[in-house]
Amino acid sequence: MARILALDFGKVRTGIAITDELQLIASGLTTIETKDLLSFLEEYIQKESVERFVVGLPKQMDNTASESEELIQDFLKKLKAKFPSMPVERQDERFTSKMAFQSMLDSGMKKKKRRDKALVDEISATLILQAYLNRF
Template sequence: MARIMALDFGTKRTGIAITDELQMIASGLTTVKTAELMDFLKKYFHDENVELVVVGEPKQKDESASESEVYIKEFLKAFAKKFPEMPVKREDERFTSKMAFQSMIDSGLKKKKRKNKALVDEISATLILQSYLYK
């Protein structure tokens, strides 16, 4: 089987998570500068067998799209152009940043490490992927 990847897309940074080959375990992979995301994905897709990308879908409490959805749609158009064979699914990402921060507290990370926004993005991507896998 191939891996499934999840992206917590942001205008500055994008958190990335990936499954194992059996698609049972979601793990944080890294956070990359969004400006470098396409190059990262190109290399990763070349090196690893990925069958699906799950992209977080930010929504308001009333189910309407969040302001960042505009940027995500632009990214998805560029992604489809660069990787036309790669299927994409969307997954609700409401509260993932808060849940990521709470998981950092629960795991005993010191306050200084909890300020690492890149780590929050990576954990958020992992939560998005877990949500997709365990539906």
């Protein structure tokens, strides 16, 4: 089986998570500057078998699209142009940043490490991916 790769897309940086080959466990992979994201994905897919992308779907509490959705839509066009045969699915990402921060607190992580926004993005991508896996 191939892996599933999830993205917590952001204007400046994007958190990335990946499943194991059996698609059972979501793990944080890295956080990358968004401007380098497509080239990173291209390199990664050359090394690892990836079956699909899952991209976070930011929504407001009233279920309307968040402001960042416009940026994500632009990115999705580029992603589909670069990887035309790769399926892309969306996963609601409400509260993932808060849940990521809370998981850092619960794990006893030091304050300095909790300020690392890149780590929050990576954990958020992991939560998006795990929520996607839990749907099935």
